[in-house]
Each structure stands twice: as C-alpha cells, then as structure tokens.
Amino acid sequence: MGIWRRTKHETMTNNNEQNQQTRAVDFPGGRGQSRSRQTSLDPSFESSCRHPSTSSDRTADMALSGKTAVVTGAVMGIGRAMTEVLLQNGAKVALLDVNESEGKTLMEALEKQYGQGRTLFCKADVQSEEQFKAAFEKTTETFGGIDILCNNAGILNEGLWEKTVAINLMGVIRGTYLAFEHMNKLKGGRGGVIINTASMAGLGPLPSCPVYTATKHGVVGFTRAMAANSALSGYGIRVNTLCPGFVQTELFTEIPARLAQHSHLADATVQLVEKLGTITVSEVAQHILELVTDETKNGEALLVTPAGKQYITFPSVA
Ligand SMILES: NC(=O)C1=CN([C@@H]2O[C@H](COP(=O)(O)OP(=O)(O)OC[C@H]3O[C@@H](n4cnc5c(N)ncnc54)[C@H](O)[C@@H]3O)[C@@H](O)[C@H]2O)C=CC1
Ligand SMILES: CCCCCC(=O)CC\C=C/C=C/C=C/[C@@H](O)[C@@H](O)CCCC(=O)O
Numbered sequence: 377m378g379i380w381r382r383t384k385h386e387t388m389t390n391n392n393e394q395n396q397q398t399r400a401v402d403f404p405g406g407r408g409q410s411r412s413r414q415t416s417l418d419p420s421f422e423s424s425c426r427h428p429s430t431s432s433d434r435t436a437d438m439a440l441s442g443k444t445a446v447v448t449g450a451v452m453g454i455g456r457a458m459t460e461v462l463l464q465n466g467a468k469v470a471l472l473d474v475n476e477s478e479g480k481t482l483m484e485a486l487e488k489q490y491g492q493g494r495t496l497f498c499k500a501d502v503q504s505e506e507q508f509k510a511a512f513e514k515t516t517e518t519f520g521g522i523d524i525l526c527n528n529a530g531i532l533n534e535g536l537w538e539k540t541v542a543i544n545l546m547g548v549i550r551g552t553y554l555a556f557e558h559m560n561k562l563k564g565g566r567g568g569v570i571i572n573t574a575s576m577a578g579l580g581p582l583p584s585c586p587v588y589t590a591t592k593h594g595v596v597g598f599t600r601a602m603a604a605n606s607a608l609s610g611y612g613i614r615v616n617t618l619c620p621g622f623v624q625t626e627l628f629t630e631i632p633a634r635l636a637q638h639s640h641l642a643d644a645t646v647q648l649v650e651k652l653g654t655i656t657v658s659e660v661a662q663h664i665l666e667l668v669t670d671e672t673k674n675g676e677a678l679l680v681t682p683a684g685k686q687y688i689t690f691p692s693v694a
Contacts, residue, residue: 438465525568541591577589
C-alpha cells in the first residue's frame with residue numbers, strides 16, 4: 377500500500393536521509409522490502425567503544441560548541457538525524473546503539489563529514505545498566521563530561537510487550553537517572569538537558585498499539601515529573617520530551633507483524649496515517665535544538681506532525 381512509502385510531505389533534505397531511503401511496506405498484509413545499507417564495515421574496530429584521535433576546530437561559535445551529547449538509538453532513524461543536528465551545531469556526540477556493525481560504519485562516515493574527534497560509538501543496550509553506565513563513563517572520559525542526553529532508543533512490538541516496556545520506558549528512566557548522576561550541579565556536574573523521544577502516542581491513544589501507547593504516556597509523565605523534580609531540587613538539569621507523529625523509519629515498516637494480536641486493527645491504523653500524514657526524520661530532529669538551547673524549556677512536550685510543531689498544555693488536576 378502506497379501510504380507506507382514516502383509521501384509528498386517528505387523531501388530528501390540531507391545526507392542522513394539519502395542514506396536512509398524509506399522502506400516500502402506491503403501494508404496491511406505483507407512484509408517490508410529490505411532497506412538500504414551503508415558502506416562496508418571497517419574491520420579495524422576492536423572494542424565496543426571507538427572514537428577518532430584528533431579533534432576539529434570547525435565548531436567554534438556554534439550553538440552547541442563545547443557541549444557533549446549522548447544519543448541512544450543513534451544508528452538509524454530519528455536518533456541518527458538527531459545526531460546529525462547535534463553535530464551540525466557544534467556538539468560532540470556519543471552514539472549508543474545495539475547495532476555495533478552499522479554504528480561503527482556510521483561513526484566513520486560522520487568523522488569524515490563533521491571532522492575527527494567529534495564522535496564516539498558505544499555498543500550499549502538501554503536494557504543493560506552495566507552497558508549503559510559504561511558508555512556514559514567512556515563518554516565522560518573521552519569528551520570531559522556530558523551536557524545533553526537524547527533518550528531516543530525505542531521499539532514497536534506489541535507481541536514482545538515486556539521488551540517494549542523494558543526499552544521504551546525503563547530504558548528512558550535508566551538513561552535519565554544515569555545522566556542525573558553525571559550532570560547534577562549539586563554533585564559536581566555542569567548541568568544540562570535531557571530530551572526523551574516519546575510519540576504522539578504519548579499524548580493520545582494509538583488503539584492498535586496499547587503497550588507502545590502506555591510506554592510513551594509513561595515517558596511523557598516521567599519527563600514532566602523529573603523536570604519538576606530537578607527544578608525543585610536545584611540540579612541544573614532540564615528535561616523535555618519530543619512527541620513525533622508518524623515518521624518514515626525502520627520502525628514504521630512491517631506494521632502488521634509489529635501489531636501482533638492487534639493486527640486486525642492494521643486498516644484502522646492506515647486510515648489514521650492517511651489522515652495525519654507522515655514526516656521525515658530531519659523534520660523531527662531539527663526541533664531538538666530549541667528544546668536543548670532554550671533555557672526556559674523544562675517539562676515541555678513538543679508535538680511534531682506534518683501540521684507543524686505544538687507545545688502541549690496539560691490540564692491541571694489541582
Ligand atoms: N517512526 C515513528 O513513526 C515514530 C517513532 N518514535 C520514536 O522514536 C524513537 C526512534 O524510533 P525510530 O527512529 O523510528 O526507530 P528505528 O527503528 O528507525 O531506529 C531505532 C534505533 O534504536 C536502536 N535500538 C533499538 N533497541 C535498542 C536498545 N535496546 N538499546 C539501544 N539501541 C536500540 C536500533 O538499533 C536503531 O538504531 C523511538 O523511541 C520511537 O518509539 C516516535 C514517534 C513516531
Ligand atoms: C503503527 C505505527 C506506529 C509508529 C510509531 C509512532 O510512535 C507513531 C505515533 C503517531 C501517531 C499517533 C497518533 C495517536 C493519535 C490518537 O491519540 C488519536 O486519538 C488522535 C486522533 C486525531 C484525529 O483523528 O484527528
């Protein structure tokens with residue numbers, strides 16, 4: 377069905393998207409086509425973390441000069457686009473992902489494009505406290521501290537609902553708590569900002585994806601509570617959430633299989649996608665810059681759809 381291909385809303389705006397041609401999907405009944413891959417692997421990689429040895433001075437006077445960011449789920453999709461936005465604005469970026477082979481290849485490409493010494497790849501599953509912690513420590517050791525965390529890694533698999541909760545919600549909580557240890561101004565950190573990738577499904581129900589919806593509502597609630605917690609505590613850390621609508625990524629393929637026992641609602645999901653439209657990863661990722669740099673933004677939920685961006689206001693229950 378054509379809806380799962382690129383739409384008129386989508387343009388090839390940068391190299392990131394050129395490297396990530398959208399995968400067509402025979403939705404609602406079938407399987408997706410294989411996606412394009414990046415260039416061949418570098419066999420010289422030996423450890424789970426790697427970074428180039430020299431740094432560039434190209435970044436002077438950029439909005440994020442001198443800042444270090446950590447992005448989870450950085451190898452593909454929205455996380456990869458966020459990584460590029462951060463690099464384009466002068467930050468150094470630690471890319472965390474379970475996909476080691478493509479992560480290393482991506483890091484090599486980013487090194488060529490944005491300058492040496494700007495990136496670090498760490499194989500880390502956000503379900504693993506040990507791996508996540510080691511990646512933060514390697515980042516601090518390599519770049520001298522952490523200023524920005526994008527808790528972005530996520531999956532859509534209603535069949536594997538416990539794993540979905542473990543990655544989408546528990547992974548965000550784990551990353552946030554680890555970042556607070558590193559960034560907390562009351563504990564010698566330099567403060568900073570956390571951006572949690574939720575979803576439009578964190579603001580309203582996606583009926584075919586009840587567990588995914590629950591995790592994303594959880595991310596929105598956790599973000600708002602931690603933002604208020606941090607402000608009240610004087611930690612110097614802001615926490616915001618990005619809530620994209622439908623975005624053409626790998627996660628947006630093979631939808632009937634991902635819906636599992638709810639696959640009979642695939643047609644209804646198609647109708648919602650047709651109604652709301654889709655956006656590109658770069659259209660989503662560009663919005664992190666405002667959430668990162670605007671120091672008045674804390675506890676915000678920013679909805680991004682083909683209609684544009686909208687800061688969500690929540691009802692007061694007091
Ligand atoms: N694609 C969409 O329509 C939307 C996606 N989102 C959210 O955006 C985030 C990113 O999604 P996409 O870019 O679409 O997905 P994607 O599937 O294109 O990319 C996800 C990346 O996360 C990595 N990853 C998966 N599990 C991981 C784990 N346990 N630990 C570390 N890395 C892991 C993957 O290897 C991959 O590089 C997710 O949280 C998703 O829920 C939100 C709204 C819409
Ligand atoms: C099935 C693919 C899921 C892709 C992963 C996502 O996170 C995409 C989420 C995108 C949109 C979610 C929309 C949820 C909307 C509901 O709250 C609905 O109530 C909104 C109805 C709006 C309308 O009909 O105008």
